[in-house]
Amino acid sequence: MPELPEVETIARGVDERLRGDRVVEVWFGGHTEPFATAPAKQVEGLEGREILGVRRVGKHIVCTLGEGGKPRAEWIVHLGMTGRLLVTTPEGPVAAHTHARLTLVSGREMRFVDPRRFGRLALRDLSQEAGFVAAGAEPLTITADDFLRVFRGRKLAIKAALLNQTLLSGVGNIYADESLFRAGIRPRRMAGRLKRAELERLREALQLVLRKAIELGGSSVSDYVDADGVKGFFQLEHRVYMRTGEACLVCGEPIRRIALAGRGTHYCPVCQR
DNA sequence: CATTTCACCTGGTGGC
């Protein structure tokens, strides 16, 4: 489900609602896949702690837990393809595939739901480990020079490069396709062969699309919802993603779909060179 | 090393 704008929307929503709240009790479901850190260690880091803040790092949601205002641990949630992080009341019906429930002093509850179980939950004990940092550059604020540097010499398709989280952290399939369309660049072009002007167009298109998507609460293609269960609206602004065979909104040519880097990739053969 | 492919899961859709 979630790329940078969706994760940002959820992180902001959880931060607004739960900052200053305190974890009373943690419940975990029986599936093992979501646990990148042993459940017992996660319980230890969470229970009794105050939520000092919640932020997005790449596609990860980082909840800082502490005592007396001092950070002691980070609970890191990655939503995979179908993960949801919801703030609810304990009485609300529990959705299928709920893997974690955190009851809070305020009487609310935070839930992690993920049908496909590609999502991951981890805990970093800040007395033993450093805080979580992204592997790649931040797409929203990367400078023109750094953007050029990221792709220089790369012998892979620009679409594949955009999806590589160690280069940029946060771009996924929707926003890769949408930014390449707006920059007029074919997804298969080799990253290292793009001209300076093309890469600058791409950076501007990417940042525009990401900012606009955050404003609209993300893209709800099938089942994405924010921390309150509310859908986003950026899917109404998609120009190529999941529009295979439909007319290009600029030139009328049918939008094409190819497989690239194992992902469905959508582009206009006329507008993108 | 850099790059590519595929397995990991459930659920929805569309063809027969």
Place this chain on the structure above:
DNA sequence: TGCCACCAGGTGAAAT
């Protein structure tokens, strides 16, 4: 209706 193939917002391990 049932069955099956294929597809889906991601990523890491294995292969090349």
